[in-house]
Amino acid sequence: MKITLIDAGKRFNRDWIFRHLHYEFTGSHTYAIVGPNGSGKSTLLQSIAGAIGISEGSVQYEGSGAILPEQAYRHLSLCAPYLEVIEEMTVTEFLAFHGSFKPFLPGLSIPDIIRKMGLEAAAQKQIRYYSSGMKQRVRLAQALFSNTPVILLDEPCTNLDVDGIALYRRLIAEYATGRMIIVSSNDVQEYDFCEQSINILNWK
Numbered sequence: 747m748k749i750t751l752i753d754a755g756k757r758f759n760r761d762w763i764f765r766h767l768h769y770e771f772t773g774s775h776t777y778a779i780v781g782p783n784g785s786g787k788s789t790l791l792q793s794i795a796g797a798i799g800i801s802e803g804s805v806q807y808e809g810s811g812a813i814l815p816e817q818a819y820r821h822l823s824l825c826a827p828y829l830e831v832i833e834e835m836t837v838t839e840f841l842a843f844h845g846s847f848k849p850f851l852p853g854l855s856i857p858d859i860i861r862k863m864g865l866e867a868a869a870q871k872q873i874r875y876y877s878s879g880m881k882q883r884v885r886l887a888q889a890l891f892s893n894t895p896v897i898l899l900d901e902p903c904t905n906l907d908v909d910g911i912a913l914y915r916r917l918i919a920e921y922a923t924g925r926m927i928i929v930s931s932n933d934v935q936e937y938d939f940c941e942q943s944i945n946i947l948n949w950k
C-alpha cells in the first residue's frame with residue numbers, strides 16, 4: 747500500500763494548517779507525525795485517512811492498483827479519541843458490528859480480542875458504563891485488529907493507565923509487523939518505535 751500527498755494543503759477559514767506538503771508513505775513502514783499542540787497533527791492524519799477533505803493538492807492511494815479516495819477507508823483503520831463508539835452496545839456487540847464491515851485479522855475471535863484488551867470482566871456491560879480508558883481500549887482494538895494494511899493512530903494512549911500503555915506497546919510489537927503505521931502524537935512513548943518522523947511545523 748502506498749499513500750502519496752502531492753502539494754497537499756489544508757486550511758480552516760483563512761488559516762493554513764499545512765501547505766505544499768509532499769510525502770510518500772510506503773509499504774510496511776512506521777511514521778510519526780509530531781508537533782506542538784494545535785499545530786495540525788490530527789488534521790493531517792484525518793486528511794491521510796480521507797476523513798476530511800484537503801483544500802489544495804491531492805492524496806493518492808495505491809494497492810495492487812490505484813484506489814479511489816472514496817474506497818480508501820476499506821484499506822485503513824483509524825483510532826482516535828474523538829471517534830464515537832456505540833454506547834448502547836456491549837463490547838462483544840460492537841466488535842461484531844464493526845467486524846461485519848471490516849473483518850478482523852484471521853484467527854482472532856471476538857472473545858480473543860476482548861481478552862487481549864483486558865476487557866473480559868466488562869464484556870457484557872454496555873459501553874456507556876465504561877471508563878474513558880476502557881473506551882479507548884475498545885477504539886484501539888477495532889483499529890489494531892482490523893485486517894487492513896494501514897493503521898492510523900491519533901494520540902493512541904489517551905486516557906490509558908500504565909498497564910494500558912504497556913499493552914499498547916506490546917500490541918504494536920506483535921501486530922504492527924508488515925503493516926503501515928502512522929501515529930500522530932506529542933508523547934514519545936506512543937511513537938518511539940516509528941522509523942520516520944514528520945514535523946508538521948516544516949509544512950506551514
Ligand SMILES: Nc1ncnc2c1ncn2[C@@H]1O[C@H](COP(=O)(O)OP(=O)(O)OP(=O)(O)O)[C@@H](O)[C@H]1O
Nearest residue numbers: 758759763781782783784785786787788789790932
Ligand atoms: N473543524 C475545524 N474548524 C476550524 N478549525 C479547526 C477545526 N479542526 C481543527 N481546527 C484548528 O486547526 C488547528 C490544528 O488542530 P489539530 O487538532 O489538528 O492540532 P494537533 O496538532 O493535533 O493538536 P493537539 O496536539 O493539541 O492534539 C488548531 O488551531 C485547531 O483549532
